[in-house]
Amino acid sequence: MTRIAFIGLGNMGLPMAQNLVRAGHEVQGFDVGAAPREAAEAAGIAVAEDLAGAVAGAEVVVTMLPAGPQVRAVYAGLGGVLGAADAGTLLIDCSTIDVETARDVAAQAEAAGLAMLDAPVSGGVGGAAAGTLTFMVGGSAAAFASAEPVLAAMGKSIVHAGDAGTGQAAKICNNMMLGIQMISVCEAMALAEKLGLDQEKLFEISAKASGQCWSLTTYCPVPGPVPSSPANRGYQPGFTAAMMLKDLRLAQSAAQAVGAATPLGAEAAQLYALFASKENEGLDFSAIIKMMQGRSG
Numbered sequence: 001m002t003r004i005a006f007i008g009l010g011n012m013g014l015p016m017a018q019n020l021v022r023a024g025h026e027v028q029g030f031d032v033g034a035a036p037r038e039a040a041e042a043a044g045i046a047v048a049e050d051l052a053g054a055v056a057g058a059e060v061v062v063t064m065l066p067a068g069p070q071v072r073a074v075y076a077g078l079g080g081v082l083g084a085a086d087a088g089t090l091l092i093d094c095s096t097i098d099v100e101t102a103r104d105v106a107a108q109a110e111a112a113g114l115a116m117l118d119a120p121v122s123g124g125v126g127g128a129a130a131g132t133l134t135f136m137v138g139g140s141a142a143a144f145a146s147a148e149p150v151l152a153a154m155g156k157s158i159v160h161a162g163d164a165g166t167g168q169a170a171k172i173c174n175n176m177m178l179g180i181q182m183i184s185v186c187e188a189m190a191l192a193e194k195l196g197l198d199q200e201k202l203f204e205i206s207a208k209a210s211g212q213c214w215s216l217t218t219y220c221p222v223p224g225p226v227p228s229s230p231a232n233r234g235y236q237p238g239f240t241a242a243m244m245l246k247d248l249r250l251a252q253s254a255a256q257a258v259g260a261a262t263p264l265g266a267e268a269a270q271l272y273a274l275f276a277s278k279e280n281e282g283l284d285f286s287a288i289i290k291m292m293q294g295r296s297g
Helices: 012-023 034-044 052-054 068-075 099-111 124-130 142-151 166-194 199-206 239-259 263-280 285-292
Strands: 003-007 026-030 060-063 090-092 115-118 133-138 154-161
Touching: 003 052, 012 026, 012 034, 012 060, 012 124, 026 034, 026 052, 026 060, 060 068, 060 142, 068 099, 068 199, 090 099, 090 142, 099 115, 099 166, 115 142, 115 166, 115 239, 124 133, 133 142, 133 166, 142 154, 142 285, 154 166, 166 239, 166 263, 166 285, 239 263, 263 285
Parallel strands: 003 026, 003 060, 060 090, 090 115, 133 154
Antiparallel strands: 115 133
């Protein structure tokens, strides 16, 4: 059993913390929001009164936070994790943030004598609940080895990507591919409909042909072919359009910083920005097919 502080008990963090409890770990949670704290308590998670209280005595600190500024504040701000954690505590940030922030906070942690990993996830709320997340992990090999048993309680695939920041790099590159692929599938489905081709027939053909990809065969954006996809429940999100836009913008910021050419990634970011601006930000990212069909609002 490991004593774990879990900071950030939102849609992703709460089910991740629950899986740690199910695996036999002692979890002390904290969130700045009253509603997440109440939800965590109702789910059987012990909740501390403040961040320092959650971190005190923890062997591992796991964070799942909205963006880079929150990560900086929680770790390096006044009363933050770096000042509250005991010597030898392992820090694991599962947020999806910019690479620069991940590397900067990891360097501050190292200066404080603490090992830190950036470990963003893929799999959405469904994967968090099922314990089937994929973790893309940046940091030292020794820290990664220590973290594996904890991450294994929350995910099914755990990959060490390299040094600090490479977990975030892997996440934004992966999600840039995902955003581009989803748009391509949505465009093809919308075109098929206008051409009089049944969309389920296109799925049957492309799922076994060169158009095959995860966005088609696992997360099909039209109702019918994949019963578990959000298209069959009114595009209630597993991964919102707003979150996809965030990741695409992170990818563009990173690309500009290193001079990488990502024209399709840039176009995908613009299309998701347009879709989200029409009050669709809370829908699943696959709902962008509505815009291809002229039904996005």
